[in-house]
Amino acid sequence: MATFELYRRSTIGMCLTETLDEMVSNGILSPELAIQVLVQFDKSMTEALETQVKSKVSIKGHLHTYRFCDNVWTFILQDAVFKSDECQENVSRVKIVACDSKLLTQ
Amino acid sequence: MATSSTSNVYIHVIEDVINKVRDEFVNNGGPGESVLSELQGLWEMKMMQAGAILGPIDRSAAAKSAPGGPNPVHDLNVPYEGTEEYETPTADMLFPPTPLQTPMPTPLPGMAQTPLPGTAQTPGTAQTPSDSFLFNIPTGGTPITPNEYSSGNDNGSVPDVKPGPGRPSQFMQPPQTLVNQRPRLDVNVAYVENREEGDRGGSQQPATQDFFLMGGGKRKRDEFPSQYPNGGGYIPQQDGASGSISDEVKVGFGNSALSLGNSATSGAGTSIREGRLFSNASQLDGPIADPYDDELSTPSIYNYQGAANEDYNIVNTPATNEIQAATPAAAIPNDIPDDDDDEPLNEDDDDDELDDVEQGEDLNTSHLVLAQFDKVTRTKSRWKCTLKDGVMHINNKDILFNKATGEFEF
Incomplete structure (x- = not known):
């Protein structure tokens, strides 16, 4: 199963990475096993987002920068508005990083 | 919510x-x-x-x-658990093994003292069968324990430690002959051993003193050895061995720093030299001068060494930590200008072309959306995209979405 390392930059991914770094640097955990944990996180996170999350969001804003490189879209929005069923968030600057979903299905 | x-x-x-x-x-x-x-x-x-x-x-x-x-x-x-493991086995070991191993004690005492830091107590206990051994062992253990790990880890200290165990072995033998006399020394020996040993043999006292002195020098190898040459007048004996090592190390650091600096090689060299000159000129600065060298050399290798040393110090010797903590504080203001001179050049070179926009965004906005895209289309300046399986961190909130639609104007 193909996975993205994309989600490692999320809050939960960063927390896991920090934890693994500490445990590896302390000699508690081997680097190889730490990488296995990260790979499993990639799978679990992708699966959870597919199966556990139902919400929809609409995003509007001024597109400051767009970039498409290595099948990854990067958008930088200014004065963006995020609307979901539950809340609305206004952000002066936000970065969107999106991988190609077709890569997972192939 | x-x-x-x-x-x-x-x-x-x-x-x-x-x-x-x-x-x-x-x-x-x-x-x-x-x-x-x-x-x-x-x-x-x-x-x-x-x-x-x-x-x-x-x-x-x-x-x-x-x-x-x-x-x-x-x-x-x-x-x-770690501490318990160490402590409990020693206590168990003390009583049962001692009677069995006691007959062969003489070669063992030397062994017992060498490993002193971790295992010192166990062998000592093993040998304890005779009362004399008990007393001898604690004496060996007590002086060593404070210096333990630092001495064992540091190369310079190793040679000193080796003669130590040899000496104690000699001591061990006489106590066997003097078993009757030992009870007199019993309680006093454990704490005041150094003094009594000095009375017995002149060689013993210097050994114990060396351990204490070396403990300070060893732990601080990176920092102190340089300090001692700077303030050589203060402690000449320690400076001798450590000073030479530190000089060599400094040269190595200087080279590494030069190699790391792209265009600033000459500048770095001068700065390092200047740092040395300053350190030499102001002996009082001793502690300050060392941090210079360390920080200048810090790039990669030394950080690891420094970290290792710090760890050992933290575990074993609180006193040294205090000293070290004091030194960097004084050094920091002086060090910063040197770093500034070297680093800005490299940093600017790397950053100018690629990262200006991204850096500003990363620093100013922690808002981030991570997702997969199904489709991205553009009609003139209107962009539309459909995203799925996303994680958003916006305004310190984590929001997950199954699908998202984006409409942007460029």
Whole structure:
């Protein structure tokens, strides 16, 4: 199963990475096993987002920068508005990083 | 709200990862269930600190999964278990083994003293069968213990330590002959041994003193050896060996720094030289001068060494830590200008072309959306995109979405 390392930059991914770094640097955990944990996180996170999350969001804003490189879209929005069923968030600057979903299905 | 649902998903992910990695931890010679639970505990703790997981929900989840509850306990236990293991076996070893091994003691005492830091007590106890051995052993252990790890780790100290064990072996032999006299020395020997030993043999006193002196010098190798040459007048004996080593090290550092600096090689060299000159000129600066050298050399290699040394110091010797802590504070103001001179050149070179926009965004906006895109289209300046399976961190909130539609104007 193909996975993205994309989600490692999320809050939960960063927390896991920090934890693994500490445990590896302390000699508690081997680097190889730490990488296995990260790979499993990639799978679990992708699966959870597919199966556990139902919400929809609409995003509007001024597109400051767009970039498409290595099948990854990067958008930088200014004065963006995020609307979901539950809340609305206004952000002066936000970065969107999106991988190609077709890569997972192939 | 959204955060609660996000929290539930995060907890689900954590449990899923932990459960699916368990085989790797438990089987195939893995670190075991305790390490896995520690991983989960640290992970959840960080998540709670980040506000990504809500406290009460986490507890319920922890209660559901057995490892969740004991996690914090494991964190505390790990260090304690280590100490307990060391202490308990020694106590057990003391009584039973001693009678058996006692007949062969003489070669052993030397062995016992060499490993002193970790195992000193066990061999001593083993040999204890005769009262004299008991007294001798504690004496050897007491002076050594303060310096223990620093001496063993440092190369310079090693030679000194070796003669130490040889000497104690000599001492051990006479006590065997003098078994009757030993009871007199019993209590006093343990604490005042150095004095009494000095009375017996002149060689013994210097050995003990050397250990103490070396302990200070050894721990601080990186920093102090340079200090001593600077303030050579203060402690000449320590400076002799350590000073030469430090000089060589400095040269090595200088080279590494030069290689690292792209265009500033000449400047770096001058700065380093200047630092040396200053250090030499102001002996009072001794502690300050050393940090210069360390920081200048810091690039990569020295950081590791410094870290290792710090760890040893922290564990073994609080006193040295205080000294070191004081020195860097004084040094920092002086060091900063040097670093500024060297680093800005490199940093600017790297940053100018690529990162200006991104840096500003990264620094100013922690808002980030991570997702997969199904389709991205553009009509003139109007962009439309459909995203799925996304994680957003916006305004310090984590929001997950299954689908998202974006409409942007460029």
